[in-house]
Amino acid sequence: MGQNRFERDTAVATVDEGRYRANVDPGWAVIAGAAPNGGYLLAMAARAMRDPVPHPDPVTITAHFLAPPQPGEIDIEVEVVRTGRRHSTVQGRMVQDGRETLRAIATFGDLAAADGPTRVDRPRPPLPRFEDCIDATTAGVEAARAGGFQAPPVLERFDHRMSPNMMRWAKGEPLGRGEMGGWLRWADDDGPVDTLGVLVVADCYPPAVFNSGVGNLGWVPTIELTVQVRKRPAPGYLGAWLTTQAITGGYLEEDGAVWDSAGDLVALSRQLALASR
Template sequence: MPEAASAAAARATLGDSEFDRDTALTPREPGVYALDLSADWTVFGVVNGGYLLAVLGRALADALPHPDPFTVSAHYLTASRPGPALVRTETIRTGRTLSTGQASLFQYDEEGNEVERIRVLASYGDLGTLPDDVRTSAEPPAMPPLDQCLGPQDGPAPVSGGSAFADRLLLKLDPATLGWALGRPSGKGEMRAWFALADGRDADPFALLLAVDALPPTAFEMGLSGWVPTVELTVHVRCRPAPGPLRVSVTTRNLAGGFLEEDAEVWDGAGRLVAQSRQLARVQLG
């Protein structure tokens, strides 16, 4: 292992990053892991779906022979709360370039019954072995520089209990997608922001699983409010991101029957599309 990589691994082991510390798992038996879901990654007491995806992503990286998530599909079954949780993984298939597994996260209800919170099916490989050939018509989102975008600290005082998740991030939103915060939503299903971890840790493939679900819901800019729970989320990780803040763009084209889709793209500082996602979410109408 190169010296820099070895040093980075040592720092992660020491837990100097909140993200590494709060997604760490304790093996209990082969394929089974325990952890405490941290309240630091909640919004009004509910654990963020991207953080949960990163937790399960780490469990599968440990259980499977390949290190990197290529595609991860998650179904969110019940709302997760801070506290003890158990992750069970299953290896479905292993091959030379890809391996596939599934993982589920469980917690206990007030009566002591085990409740499945989220179930994931994923394929893993090694992003470092992929060819450099890129042929794409995709373009990075047009956004103002980071210092011209706005974060939670630029607005009014946060609502009590609602800022734990935001405090873990450096999240600066494009002012063009901030009409909802001023009581003047544009009516367009668009949200764009610069994204980084607040403690300075550079993003890796597991942080990309967090980034796709880190922005405020596009429903806000469509004039809706309230919780927008994820039903299903699929993420494609395309390459390891370059160091530095990422640009995240999320769009919605169709809201019908109380459900909307969100398509997210994550771009790194080298101008590469490093992750894509689509999720189906519920909205509160009326």
């Protein structure tokens, strides 16, 4: 079975003990030619960080974004902080041209071996019925073309199914609530998204604040992103729902929840970002 594009574009090669090399692909930019998607960078860092430890799943990972890297070669320096029976804690630093662009810390576990109580009281997000969704990837690419610009490259990495209402912020008609979400899977692979891919899903949409009606539609830089991964997703589309409900002095959170086709919670995410100025 070949690799999918996500796997290829986040591949890491060992350079030395604790040092990996990867390639920032321009196909994951949030605006053509501009900064790569934060979740993509997080997943790339996580792939290097889990390499030296026996636990494959990032049960909780946090990155602070220091500077947007350019497409091309990037190094990831990995330090194993602690390895235990059940979890390993690992730090990662992404460095390009001598400049650190991201610092991450994660605890990895083995979600296939997780045992203990289970009870989910958290309400499921108000996802649209799948059959009421449009192919939002194609619609987005066509809308961009009609407008004379290039769609965000990261958009095309996913097969997005969304409510038509969800994207009307782009026409100046925001929902009036800080919400963004829908159903999605990889554009080039209809198999399950793995627990590194979930890190991208948690950050792959336009900012939920764009639907709030607050601020403008410019860049919303992420300061910090944390993702808790709870389950290896079942096959099929994932449902992802992001909300921004507290914009204070230009700071905002974006809270995400990812569910799978089996009806299980897959991940919770939260980021701190700056409203566009």
